[in-house]
Structure formats: C-alpha cells, structure tokens
Amino acid sequence: MIRTSAVLLGLAVLAAPAFAEPGPAEGGALYDVRCKMCHSGGIPTAPAQDKLALLDNDKIVDVLANPTGMMASAVGGLSDEDRRNIAVYLTGKTMPAKGDLPEVKAN
Numbered sequence: 001m002i003r004t005s006a007v008l009l010g011l012a013v014l015a016a017p018a019f020a021e022p023g024p025a026e027g028g029a030l031y032d033v034r035c036k037m038c039h040s041g042g043i044p045t046a047p048a049q050d051k052l053a054l055l056d057n058d059k060i061v062d063v064l065a066n067p068t069g070m071m072a073s074a075v076g077g078l079s080d081e082d083r084r085n086i087a088v089y090l091t092g093k094t095m096p097a098k099g100d101l102p103e104v105k106a107n
C-alpha cells in the first residue's frame with residue numbers, strides 16, 4: 001500500500017514539469033498549430049522547417065515580433081515567451097535570459 005502511493009507520487013512529480021515549464025516543447029506545439037500549415041509545404045515561398053532551423057534565435061524572434069508579408073496576418077497573439085519557445089524549438093539552441101524573460105533551454 002505504502003509502496004503504491006510512493007510510486008504514484010513519483011509519477012506525479014515526473015509528469016508535472018511537462019505542464020508547468022514553458023520551453024521548446026510548448027514552442028513545438030505552437031509551431032504545429034500556428035506555423036506548420038505554411039512552412040511545411042503549404043506555401044511554396046515559405047522557407048521549410050529545416051531552413052528555419054538554420055536561423056539565429058534572435059532572427060526568428062524578430063521576424064515574429066515584426067512580421068511582414070504573409071506572416072503579418074498569421075502570427076499575431078504570440079507572447080514574448082511564445083516567440084522564444086518557438087525559436088528554441090526550431091534552432092535547437094539555448095536562448096539566454098533577457099530582461100525579465102528566463103533562459104529557454106534547448107532539449
């Protein structure tokens with residue numbers, strides 16, 4: 001009995017960070033619903049995901065903060081954290097803390 005509760009508690013502790021901590025996983029989920037339809041073949045002029053992966057984190061954040069062209073109508077409503085999480089998801093490179101924004105660690 002005691003053993004069962006300990007196992008359950010262990011699982012709860014393991015599972016918690018996936019929901020509590022923002023990061024590239026959250027960025028990936030956003031990419032899937034907000035970006036993929038254009039950047040994975042939907043729009044021929046949109047660079048594919050493997051091309052986006054070669055950009056700097058700062059460049060991606062900047063494009064999302066100051067979108068032009070087709071992106072302008074497509075990427076509204078993202079927070080600074082969202083933009084950084086998406087950038088790290090795409091590049092696989094850790095982004096250092098900036099002002100109030102925490103470091104986003106690459107997986």
Ligand code: HEC
Pocket residue numbers: 030031034035036037038039043045046047052055059060063064068069070071074075086
């Ligand atoms: C409606 C289609 C569409 C959506 C949705 C979209 N994009 Fe784009 N994106 C484009 C197109 C097309 C370009 C190429 C430049 C242009 O035509 O404006 C582009 C350019 C970019 C660039 C610049 C690439 C470079 O080399 O300069 C980045 C970075 C980018 N998109 C990231 C994203 C991310 C991240 C999302 C999701 C949050 C997203 N885009 C959603 C169509 C889209």
